[in-house]
Amino acid sequence: MALITRSVSVHFGGVVALSDVTIGFESGVVSGVVGPNGSGKTTLFNALAGFVKLADGTVVMDEQPLDRLRPYQRLQPGILARTLQTPRSDPDMTVRESILCGFYGSLRAGMLRSMLRTPAVRRGEAGARRQVDDIIGALGLGPFADMRVGGAPIGIVRLTDVGRAMAADPKYLLLDEPAAGLDEEERARLAAKIVDVARSGVGVVLIEHNFPLIRLVCDVVTVLNNGQQIAHGTPGEVSREPQVVDAYLGKGTHESTSDDS
Numbered sequence: 266m267a268l269i270t271r272s273v274s275v276h277f278g279g280v281v282a283l284s285d286v287t288i289g290f291e292s293g294v295v296s297g298v299v300g301p302n303g304s305g306k307t308t309l310f311n312a313l314a315g316f317v318k319l320a321d322g323t324v325v326m327d328e329q330p331l332d333r334l335r336p337y338q339r340l341q342p343g344i345l346a347r348t349l350q351t352p353r354s355d356p357d358m359t360v361r362e363s364i365l366c367g368f369y370g371s372l373r374a375g376m377l378r379s380m381l382r383t384p385a386v387r388r389g390e391a392g393a394r395r396q397v398d399d400i401i402g403a404l405g406l407g408p409f410a411d412m413r414v415g416g417a418p419i420g421i422v423r424l425t426d427v428g429r430a431m432a433a434d435p436k437y438l439l440l441d442e443p444a445a446g447l448d449e450e451e452r453a454r455l456a457a458k459i460v461d462v463a464r465s466g467v468g469v470v471l472i473e474h475n476f477p478l479i480r481l482v483c484d485v486v487t488v489l490n491n492g493q494q495i496a497h498g499t500p501g502e503v504s505r506e507p508q509v510v511d512a513y514l515g516k517g518t519h520e521s522t523s524d525d526s
């Protein structure tokens with residue numbers, strides 16, 4: 266099972282944001298996407314989620330083409346979830362409420378059953394609350410659970426956004442720089458949870474600038490440059506590719522990456 270872009274190109278006027286990109290993001294795997302600023306990483310997520318028009322190519326999930334599905338049809342609980350580079354949680358919600366929102370679609374029980382609070386509705390809510398507690402615990406958000414998102418530090422806001430996306434129980438989880446602004450401890454917890462989620466069968470795709478984090482969590486990495494895929498392989502393999510070093514990692518990193526596998 267995989268989420269695949271096949272020969273995808275995206276243009277913004279004269280700007281070629283993606284050019285003939287074919288990548289498969291597999292279930293149960295953490296796939297990294299790296300590249301310099303403006304290389305097309307977020308556009309790739311927008312192409313997967315249906316937020317941009319493809320100039321060419323197609324997006325396929327588990328052998329089904331997604332091209333006719335609009336973003337709200339792709340970003341459904343149990344299908345696809347994503348976080349944005351700049352989280353957009355409601356600032357007046359608490360961290361716990363915000364994560365609980367991730368369950369919203371899977372809890373939709375119809376107005377009448379919800380109003381009557383039938384046993385099935387109550388069981389669904391209780392199950393969701395338990396899972397929220399698990400996510401809060403795994404991401405270390407316990408001390409912040411009742412804090413308003415609007416008053417929380419950026420690292421907590423970002424982790425809340427990741428928690429909300431995880432709560433949607435997606436088949437594929439797209440994380441756009443989720444570790445930006447996190448301290449070392451938060452990053453380590455996030456890394457462990459990402460790997461956990463992938464091992465439970467979810468295909469996790471991670472845009473990340475921090476290469477040590479990529480090494481820690483990613484099974485495979487794709488490197489983009491100027492909208493083109495310039496490398497694909499394990500973190501160790503791609504970090505040894507001269508064109509990746511030149512385009513992204515910076516000269517002088519050959520030595521520091523050479524003992525990696």
Ligand SMILES: Nc1ncnc2c1ncn2[C@@H]1O[C@H](COP(=O)(O)OP(=O)(O)OP(=O)(O)O)[C@@H](O)[C@H]1O
Binds near residue numbers: 277281300303308309
């Ligand atoms: N809505 C848009 N309209 C016009 N140009 C855009 C739009 N979105 C992206 N671009 C351009 O497409 C190219 C790829 O941008 P994209 O945001 O995908 O890169 P990125 O790798 O995610 O960058 P960053 O690391 O800075 O987030 C850039 O040249 C960018 O300026």
